[in-house]
Amino acid sequence: MSSSVVTEQVSLAVSTVVFALRPHPRTGETTLWLPLVRRIREPYEGRWALPGGPLKAHQDLAASARETLADTTGLEPAHLEQLYSFGAVDRSPADRVVSIVYWALVRPDEDARTTETPNVEWFVADEVPQLAFDHNEIVRHALDRLRAKITYSPIALAFVPDEFTLAELRGVHEAVLGRCLDPANFRRQVLAGGTVEPTGTHLTGTSHRPPALYRAAPREQEKSR
Amino acid sequence: MSSSVVTEQVSLAVSTVVFALRPHPRTGETTLWLPLVRRIREPYEGRWALPGGPLKAHQDLAASARETLADTTGLEPAHLEQLYSFGAVDRSPADRVVSIVYWALVRPDEDARTTETPNVEWFVADEVPQLAFDHNEIVRHALDRLRAKITYSPIALAFVPDEFTLAELRGVHEAVLGRCLDPANFRRQVLAGGTVEPTGTHLTGTSHRPPALYRAAPREQEKSR
Numbered sequence: 001m002s003s004s005v006v007t008e009q010v011s012l013a014v015s016t017v018v019f020a021l022r023p024h025p026r027t028g029e030t031t032l033w034l035p036l037v038r039r040i041r042e043p044y045e046g047r048w049a050l051p052g053g054p055l056k057a058h059q060d061l062a063a064s065a066r067e068t069l070a071d072t073t074g075l076e077p078a079h080l081e082q083l084y085s086f087g088a089v090d091r092s093p094a095d096r097v098v099s100i101v102y103w104a105l106v107r108p109d110e111d112a113r114t115t116e117t118p119n120v121e122w123f124v125a126d127e128v129p130q131l132a133f134d135h136n137e138i139v140r141h142a143l144d145r146l147r148a149k150i151t152y153s154p155i156a157l158a159f160v161p162d163e164f165t166l167a168e169l170r171g172v173h174e175a176v177l178g179r180c181l182d183p184a185n186f187r188r189q190v191l192a193g194g195t196v197e198p199t200g201t202h203l204t205g206t207s208h209r210p211p212a213l214y215r216a217a218p219r220e221q222e223k224s225r
Numbered sequence: 226m227s228s229s230v231v232t233e234q235v236s237l238a239v240s241t242v243v244f245a246l247r248p249h250p251r252t253g254e255t256t257l258w259l260p261l262v263r264r265i266r267e268p269y270e271g272r273w274a275l276p277g278g279p280l281k282a283h284q285d286l287a288a289s290a291r292e293t294l295a296d297t298t299g300l301e302p303a304h305l306e307q308l309y310s311f312g313a314v315d316r317s318p319a320d321r322v323v324s325i326v327y328w329a330l331v332r333p334d335e336d337a338r339t340t341e342t343p344n345v346e347w348f349v350a351d352e353v354p355q356l357a358f359d360h361n362e363i364v365r366h367a368l369d370r371l372r373a374k375i376t377y378s379p380i381a382l383a384f385v386p387d388e389f390t391l392a393e394l395r396g397v398h399e400a401v402l403g404r405c406l407d408p409a410n411f412r413r414q415v416l417a418g419g420t421v422e423p424t425g426t427h428l429t430g431t432s433h434r435p436p437a438l439y440r441a442a443p444r445e446q447e448k449s450r
Contacts, residue, residue, distance in 0.1 A: 012323055057235055058314060059314070082310060085325045098280070
C-alpha cells in the first residue's frame with residue numbers, strides 16, 4: 001500500500017427490506033412477501049439480494065433507500081424506517097462494507113403500483129433462498145422486529161388503507177404472526193389501545209350487517225425510528 | 226476534481242451514549258447521567274461530544290464502540306446495543322460523516338470502576354450543554370428510546386446488580402421516567418411480566434422485615450438489538 005491514509009477504507013451501502021402482504025402461492029393464506037434483486041456481478045453473481053446500493057455523498061440515508069426502491073420495484077411506500085446497521089468485518093468477501101438497512105411496509109394500494117423489472121422477483125419472506133452476503137440474517141432480523149413490534153405498537157396500520165374494518169386489521173396481525181387470533185379478544189385489545197377510532201360509517205355492499213369502518217386515531221404517531 | 230472515483234467519499238464513525246444512574250447534584254434524586262468528551266480539534270474545538278471515533282477497517286461495530294468507551298471512561302458495560310445511524314448530509318460542516326450510534330447501560334458496580342480521564346466529564350443527561358455536531362439530537366433520541374423501552378421490556382435489569390429488591394428495580398424505573406410509581410402496582414406488573422424471579426433469600430442487615438431479593442428470570446433474554 002502506497003499510502004497509510006487510505007488503508008482504513010470502509011464502504012457504506014443502504015439496503016431495504018420491503019414487506020407486502022399477498023396470498024401464499026400454495027395455501028392461499030395472506031402472508032409476508034418481499035422483493036429481491038438478482039446480482040449481475042461478483043461477488044455472489046446470480047444470487048438474490050436485498051435492493052440497495054452505495055450511499056452517495058450528497059444523499060441522506062432514507063433518500064438513498066427510497067431511490068433504490070423506486071428504481072427496482074416502482075414502490076414509494078409511506079412507511080419507511082431504519083432497521084439496523086450490519087457491519088461484521090467479514091460480511092463481504094471482497095471489501096469492508098457496512099450496510100445501513102431500512103425496512104418498508106407496503107399498503108395494498110401501494111403494492112398495486114409495483115412495476116415489473118428484470119432481475120427483480122418477489123418471494124414469500126419465510127421461504128427466501130440462500131441470499132448474497134449476510135442478507136438471510138438481515139431478512140430474519142427484519143421479520144423478528146416486525147413480529148415483535150406488532151405486539152406493542154400500531155405498526156399494523158402501515159399495512160391497511162386509510163379506512164379499514166377490525167377484521168382487516170386482525171387479518172394483518174394474523175398474517176404477520178402466522179397464527180389465528182380470537183376476534184373478540186383482538187377487538188377488545190385494539191379498542192383499549194386507543195390507536196384506532198370509528199369513522200362513523202360502515203363497509204357498503206357486503207352483508208345485511210355491514211362492519212364498521214375505523215381509521216388511525218389522531219394521536220401522536222409512532223415515531224419512524 | 227481530478228478523479229470521479231473519489232468524489233463520493235463518505236466516512237463512518239461509531240459513537241456511544243452511555244447511561245448510568247447517579248444522584249442529581251441539586252435534588253439528590255437518582256437520575257440519568259452520561260459521559261462526554263471535550264473536542265481538542267476542529268470542527269467544534271472545545272465543545273463537548275459523545276465518545277466515539279472513526280470505524281477501523283478491521284473492527285466490528287460493537288468492538289469499535291467498546292474500545293472508545295474503555296479508552297475514554299474505563300467502562301466495559303455488559304449492556305451495549307445499537308441505537309440508530311445518523312447520516313444527514315449536513316451534520317458535519319467539513320465532510321460527510323455517517324455515525325452509527327450505540328447505547329450502553331451501566332450497573333452500579335460497573336460505574337464504580339469509572340476512571341478519571343482528562344477531557345472527559347459526566348453530565349446529567351437531561352441537562353447537557355450545546356454539543357458538537359447533531360449530538361444533542363442523538364442524546365435526545367437515546368433518552369426517548371430508553372424511556373419508551375423501559376415500559377415494554379426488561380431493560381431496567383441492565384441497571385441493577387445480579388440480585389436486587391423490587392424497590393431497587395422500581396427506583397430504576399422512577400429515575401429513568403422521572404416520576405414516582407405506585408409500589409403495589411409496580412410490584413404486580415413486574416411479577417406478572419415474568420422477567421424476574423425471587424432468589425429465595427432476603428436483604429440482610431436492614432430492618433426487622435428485610436425485603437426479598439430477586440434476579441432476572443432464566444428465560445430467553447431480550448435480544449441486544
